[in-house]
Amino acid sequence: MQRRVRTRAIAVVSALGLTGVLGGCGGDGSSDVTLRLVAADYGNSAATSSKKYWADLVERYEADHPGVKIDVRVHSWTDVDRKVREMVDAGDPPDLAQIGAYADYAADDMLYKADDLLSIPVQADFLTQLATAGQVNGIQYGMPFASSTRVLFYNKKLFAEADLTPPTTWDELAANAEVLDAEGVKYPYALPLGKEEAQAETMQWLLSGEGGYTDMMGTYALDSAENVETFNWLKNELVGKGLTGPVAPGKLDRADAFAAFAAGDVGMLNGHPTLMEMAEKKGVDFGMVPTPTADGDSRPTLGVADWMMAFKENGHRDEIGDFLDFVYSEKNVLDFSREYDLLPVTNSASRTMSGSARDKHLKPFLDQLPTSEHYPVGTTSWAAVSAEIKRQIGKAVAPGGSPAGVLGGLQATAVRAESAE
Known part of the structure; x- marks a missing residue:
């Protein structure tokens, strides 16, 4: 198809807001x-x-x-x-x-x-x-x-007091979290898997474990061996050891996790650029490094x-x-x-x-x-899959929860949603 050809001069007057028109931006009825x-x-x-x-x-x-x-x-x-x-x-x-x-x-x-x-x-x-x-x-x-993308934020003051260095691997992250927990830090690692934005935290962790929501062909692969291994590690090495704070990950929303970091109560968490301003306004000295991976090798991060x-x-x-x-x-x-x-x-x-x-x-x-x-936003099934991740993924790391079972259920949801397209 031919690209469009400019045929007229165009001007713009703005009426911004939910109810009113901004002063100085009204029209006179002469616009085409x-x-x-x-x-x-x-x-x-x-x-x-x-x-x-x-x-x-x-x-x-x-x-x-x-x-x-x-x-x-x-x-x-x-x-x-x-x-x-x-x-x-x-x-x-x-x-x-x-x-x-x-x-x-x-x-x-x-x-x-x-x-x-x-x-x-x-x-x-x-x-x-x-x-x-x-x-x-x-x-x-x-x-x-x-x-935006995601990186690992860490509280420099808490790290200095505990003589810690930023982690590059999951094992280093868990070891740091154990030290921070022993120092009385409220959230050694904040893991927000609540309904607000669980799909983001989930994908960030899956990517760091060589998995993701889809395979190389773009087909949903939520219950892949890599993804199950990632959530088994989270459940056993962080959540099960009490290193994710007093709120169950499935009940912790991103906004609350960010607020806790800005209050100085979080040692580490994944965050996007908005968190910088929040932390600076509260006087929290923070550092940022790439999200740790299972083996320390570079992996793609979540882009939104x-x-x-x-x-x-x-x-x-x-x-x-x-x-x-x-x-x-x-x-x-x-x-x-x-x-x-x-x-x-x-x-x-x-x-x-x-x-x-x-x-x-x-x-x-x-x-x-x-x-x-990025999320598989080019498919109409993603809205339903994302909503189900928000509802279910916290159960994978809960006491008695089954990562394989939860991820298998999410995969079934994804397959049904795809077949309905």
Whole structure:
């Protein structure tokens, strides 16, 4: 199919927020097209809300492109996917959605292909592994918007007091946890397998044990020998020895684990860039190293991306594409990444960030990005599988739990979900 040809000048006026229109961004009714964008909020307060990012971006776009109004609605992560689903179910999808998953909408033939929207240089600038993760059957529908990786955080003060060095292997991690436990540390290693984000902690551990959610062919392999061995080790060497703290892993959510680290109560845990700011605000001196692996050899880390997608229902392909080309300019990608301590999704912004002194705190995460592995988000079965992992995986390490049994049950769920596609 031919790439789209620019045929009109386009401008943007923004209406951000859940209920009101931002001052100075109203339209006069003369716009040719109104595009609606539903976006997730990456801030944790009114002062840090993503509304400000979008307001600045569309104001700059408006100055040079008369012709289109863009109505941006920003919702919290607890609401945004549901809001978009409600709009779709009502037969009134937005033109653009920046949310957590795209595969269901792509499978229902509701989305534009990325190469029908973006100019060739913009699409080619996406990091390869993120562009690939945005594909369904080899066609890209999901455009990565933000990304992050995971590293092991450790409390430098607690490590110094116990005369410990950061671990590189599972055995070293367990040995450090035993020492921290003897020193009275509340959570020697925090293992959040609660319903909030158990799928992330699980995949990080599976990768470090040479496993993962899928095999080399992309087929679910949750109950592989490597995965069972990983969870047997967690159950026997960490959880069973009381080294994961007073809250059962299946009841511990990521947010609570992060808060405990920021309070100085955690010796080690896997974390993403958001944890840096939380810990710094509480005065916790921390270090970061690659997640330890079973044998100390380098392994891929977990990479997570959020997605931009464009619905076909209302047309406006050229206007959507022109705006997205602006959204994915190096400046705008860098501005967003720096504002929220996230990793850029483009090669150009990644190169700039890697060489910038102001971004050196993100270097441990950037270093992990090129080899990171992502959830199987390109399959519609992933939503059901992820939900079941959140519900069940904590049982694998509970007293009397069976890693092989739980992982086998999850594999059965995955097979059923795949067959229903």
